[in-house]
Amino acid sequence: MPKTITEQNLRLLVDTLLKEGARVVAPKQAGTMALYEPLKSGDELALGALPRRSAKETFFPLCETILTFEKDKGGVRVNDVDPASFPETVLLCARPCDAAAPSILDAVFSWDYNDEFYLERRRKTTIIGLACTTADDACFCTAVGLSPADTRGSDLFLTPLEGGGYAAQAVTDKGKELLEKRAQFFSDAGSAKPLPPAEPAGESLDLEKIKSWLDNNFENPLWTEIADRCAGCGACAFLCPACHCFDIVDEGTEAKGARRKSWDACGFAKFTNHASGHNPRDMQNKRYRNRIMHKFKYYGDKFGQTLCTGCGRCIRACPVGIDIKAVLDEINSK
Known part of the structure; x- marks a missing residue:
């Protein structure tokens, strides 16, 4: 039978999980923005806008000691x-x-090597998704095959209801287990209707057509036109839910130190710099080209998936106004 949960009970659920020693990561207000952060109590849960940064830090920290x-x-x-x-x-x-x-x-963290740091966090994490009822001009999840009410990746999915509260849908066995184990926080669904989902701007993209163009236009002048503006700051990669480049370095002294894994980005000038001094992507247009190729061609060639969920964070944060959706629209129109 469908279940619902009130906002008050959702916050009480957080408190109960914390008391039992679980780590709860959720949107938390930080000044004028919300961020996915570990909560200390249910009162800290922010149920407003899309957090500034993605939730990938839950599984893939910005920097971690190995x-x-x-x-x-x-x-x-x-x-x-x-x-x-x-x-x-x-x-x-x-x-x-x-x-x-x-x-x-x-796929990438369990391909030719199992990254147990990432995979263990995945195994130990239950994801409770939340449908979006609002969207801004940068949102384009529908253009890449998702939607504001898509349950993909969630174990339990919440949908806001008219008058308050949330409908709760178990998507996986993890979600069913949570519903059963925490039954005291949930009630049988009543007559309240779900709020209508958001409607992101823009039309759907023909991802196969885009990939076909990328297959045949490695040296197209479009890459230079786009990269004339790119500053190579890496903000797009660091905010993206799906970017995953990292570096491993030893820090400390000869006597004592640590080996750490830290985020990196293919847009950085030194990302592909060889020990010999040669850099196969020595110009910014080549680096931006690799970003688009990776998301909409290389990852699909290797794993059969698009490396973009249409969150729009790269659009909002780009200091020079590069709009990845506009770039894809231009490619889609060719």
């Missing part, structure tokens, strides 16, 4: 970080464009 080392007279001691120590986590009120991204990233 081992530490220490040298003394007895030799070198290496201490690995044990992923088994990661806490059980609930990612709460993840918008559809964020909830869909981890299932896309699973």
Whole structure:
């Protein structure tokens, strides 16, 4: 039978999970914006606009230590970080464009090598999605095959109801387990109707047509036209739910330090710089071309998926006004 949950009970659910030792990541107000952050209480839950940053940090932190080392007279001691120590986590009120991204990233983090840091966090996380009832001009999830009420990637999905509260739909076994285990917070569905979903601007994209154009236009002058504005700042990649480039560096001294994995971006000038000094993507137009190729061609060639969920964060944050949807629209029109 369909279930509902009130806003008050949703906040009480957060408090209960926290008391039991779970980590709850959800939209939290930070000044004038909302961010996906670990909550300390249900009162901190912000149920407003799309968070400024994506939720990928829940599974793929900006920077994480993967081992530490220490040298003394007895030799070198290496201490690995044990992923088994990661806490059980609930990612709460993840918008559809964020909830869909981890299932896309699973492919790359379990391809030719199992990244246990990422995969263990995935295994220990339950995702509670939240439908969008508003959208701005940058939202384009429908253009890439998603929707403001898409349950893809969610274990449990919440839909705002007229008069308040949320309809709760179990999508996976994890979601069913949460509903059953936390039954005291949920009620049988009444007569309240769901609020209508948002209507993102713009038409759907023909992703196959775009991929076909990318297959045959590696040297097209369009790349130079676009990149004349690109500053190579990396904001688009760092805010994107699906970008996943990273670097691994050793930090510290000869005697003591740590090996850390940190985000990187293909838009940075040194991303492909070789030890020899050669850089195969030495100009910004080549780097921006790789961003589009990766999202709409290379990832699809390798994994059969589009590496974009249409969240629009790259559009909102670009300091020089590059609009990826407009770029795709231009390619789609050719």
